Amino acid sequence: MIELRNITKSFEGRTVLNDISCTFEKGKTNLIIGRSGSGKTVMVKNVIGLIKPNKGEILYDGRDLIKMNKKELNMLRREMGMLFQGSALFDSMTVLENVMYPLEMFSDESNKERLKRAEFCLERVSLTGSGHLYPSEISGGMMKRAAIARAISLNPKYLFCDEPNSGLDPKTSLIIDDLIHDITQEFQMTTVINTHDMNSVMNIGDKIIFIKEGVKEWEGSKDDVILSTNESLNDFVFASDLFRKVKEIELDEHKSK
Amino acid sequence: MKASLHKFGEYVLLMNKAISIPDRWSMFFKQLIKEISKLGVDSLWIVIIISIFIGTVIAIQISLNISSPLIPKFTIGYTTREIILLEFSSSIMCLILAGKVGSNIASEIGTMRVTEQIDAMEIMGVNSANFLILPKVVGLMLFIPVLVIFSMFTGIVGGYLASMITPSLPTSAFEYGLQYYFNSFYVGYSILKSVIYAFIISSVASYFGYNARGGALDVGKASTNAVVMSSIMILLADVIMTQLMLA
Numbered sequence: 001m002i003e004l005r006n007i008t009k010s011f012e013g014r015t016v017l018n019d020i021s022c023t024f025e026k027g028k029t030n031l032i033i034g035r036s037g038s039g040k041t042v043m044v045k046n047v048i049g050l051i052k053p054n055k056g057e058i059l060y061d062g063r064d065l066i067k068m069n070k071k072e073l074n075m076l077r078r079e080m081g082m083l084f085q086g087s088a089l090f091d092s093m094t095v096l097e098n099v100m101y102p103l104e105m106f107s108d109e110s111n112k113e114r115l116k117r118a119e120f121c122l123e124r125v126s127l128t129g130s131g132h133l134y135p136s137e138i139s140g141g142m143m144k145r146a147a148i149a150r151a152i153s154l155n156p157k158y159l160f161c162d163e164p165n166s167g168l169d170p171k172t173s174l175i176i177d178d179l180i181h182d183i184t185q186e187f188q189m190t191t192v193i194n195t196h197d198m199n200s201v202m203n204i205g206d207k208i209i210f211i212k213e214g215v216k217e218w219e220g221s222k223d224d225v226i227l228s229t230n231e232s233l234n235d236f237v238f239a240s241d242l243f244r245k246v247k248e249i250e251l252d253e254h255k256s257k
Numbered sequence: 258m259k260a261s262l263h264k265f266g267e268y269v270l271l272m273n274k275a276i277s278i279p280d281r282w283s284m285f286f287k288q289l290i291k292e293i294s295k296l297g298v299d300s301l302w303i304v305i306i307i308s309i310f311i312g313t314v315i316a317i318q319i320s321l322n323i324s325s326p327l328i329p330k331f332t333i334g335y336t337t338r339e340i341i342l343l344e345f346s347s348s349i350m351c352l353i354l355a356g357k358v359g360s361n362i363a364s365e366i367g368t369m370r371v372t373e374q375i376d377a378m379e380i381m382g383v384n385s386a387n388f389l390i391l392p393k394v395v396g397l398m399l400f401i402p403v404l405v406i407f408s409m410f411t412g413i414v415g416g417y418l419a420s421m422i423t424p425s426l427p428t429s430a431f432e433y434g435l436q437y438y439f440n441s442f443y444v445g446y447s448i449l450k451s452v453i454y455a456f457i458i459s460s461v462a463s464y465f466g467y468n469a470r471g472g473a474l475d476v477g478k479a480s481t482n483a484v485v486m487s488s489i490m491i492l493l494a495d496v497i498m499t500q501l502m503l504a
């Protein structure tokens with residue numbers, strides 16, 4: 001579990017995050033949603049310690065990241081996995097070498113065991129047989145899956161995903177979402193996903209935090225979204241006609257129950 | 258002025274982060290071998306070709322310009338040797354390598370920066386500066402002297418070839434000139450200079466790559482700036498070292 005307490009961050013006098021408190025739960029996919037520019041990426045970067053907030057606490061199962069020194073932060077980071085927006089695979093290495101990289105840097109296992117672990121991770125994301133390919137030789141969806149395999153190779157407790165669906169077609173997006181959701185439950189990770197994809201919200205929104213202009217506007221699960229009367233949230237989530245229709249039908253059903 | 262001081266400070270901090278004990282020695286050596294073969298060995302052919310041609314041209318030029326009967330012919334061999342050993346094979350060669358190797362380093366690290374590959378390393382808890390920069394710095398400092406020795410040798414071979422095809426330049430006189438008043442300290446001095454140039458090229462190019470921001474265009478700019486800045490630094494270092502060691 002990760003707990004944020006009163007996180008405030010401003011850049012040159014401009015407040016980007018204003019007094020945000022929330023918790024990300026273990027074994028669940030926790031979504032941070034909001035319009036472009038609302039501060040989602042800044043929030044995730046604060047949580048992983050790439051940016052220092054001006055104020056507040058970030059507790060990883062009780063350990064405050066902000067109070068950590070460089071060494072403690074590096075130790076904590078070995079418990080984190082991160083999926084970057086553009087996958088960020090090392091393009092001078094093959095897919096297998098990418099997945100092996102964190103193991104080679106940090107695991108004390110024998111080479112054989114590391115290889116076994118890497119192959120297990122590749123199998124988990126259905127990339128067995130593609131290990132010898134370079135990132136430039138595979139599709140966007142495969143790159144995302146390879147990046148997931150790399151992120152989970154050290155068996156992290158915490159998984160972060162920045163816009164995991166950007167640049168993917170709707171079907172591939174669903175596959176990636178489901179994969180993230182499944183491994184979150186399987187390995188009991190605390191997963192934090194930053195997205196503006198409404199399909200993801202309704203598909204894997206175990207817990208949703210809605211950010212508007214740097215302020216936490218709403219919090220709940222995907223079922224709560226349907227019933228919510230929060231205007232900003234409805235404006236944002238149900239921007240498309242299709243989603244609005246779905247919501248109306250669901251609400252009618254809910255009333256008639 | 259303030260901006261350049263700020264940049265210099267950033268450079269020093271980055272080098273401080275890069276030059277530290279590697280997280281894993283096995284990974285460091287793996288990278289080191291890769292860098293030596295990619296940056297060094299792959300530059301061998303260009304060094305050899307340029308050196309042979311320049312060596313030939315230097316010898317021909319000197320023989321054309323020294324036509325006075327008062328100056329003995331062996332002076333041509335002697336002067337060719339001095340130019341190649343003292344300046345060409347170290348300073349001029351490293352200027353050329355700053356273009357080839359420097360732009361390669363800056364664009365590689367710059368691309369890793371803008372595609373978040375460096376962030377990915379940091380988030381794993383890897384010291385990205387150390388992992389990426391140190392093997393390049395050490396690799397070049399080890400291998401550029403080797404390239405310089407190759408350049409000295411092939412440059413002189415080039416001059417020798419010139420003596421074979423130029424009637425006004427007898428081969429025997431050229432040979433005598435090559436050996437005339439040979440000071441082996443000059444070879445050591447040139448190699449020492451090249452080690453310092455290797456540090457300049459690798460560290461300056463790494464700095465520009467590591468601090469690239471934006472997209473592909475910015476990586477291109479970073480790589481151009483890296484070449485310009487490391488060339489200027491090489492020339493400055495050349496003046497300083499010549500003053501200190503020979504004057």
Ligand SMILES: Nc1ncnc2c1ncn2[C@@H]1O[C@H](COP(=O)(O)OP(=O)(O)O)[C@@H](O)[C@H]1O
Pocket residue numbers: 011016034035036037038039040041042043
């Ligand atoms: N390093 C920075 N310096 C100054 N402003 C920044 C920085 N990073 C982000 N911002 C600003 O913070 C706001 C939120 O950005 P971001 O978190 O990237 O939004 P998004 O929700 O689309 O991920 C934007 O207005 C952006 O300009």
Ligand SMILES: [Mg+2]
Pocket residue numbers: 040041
């Ligand atoms: Mg963003």
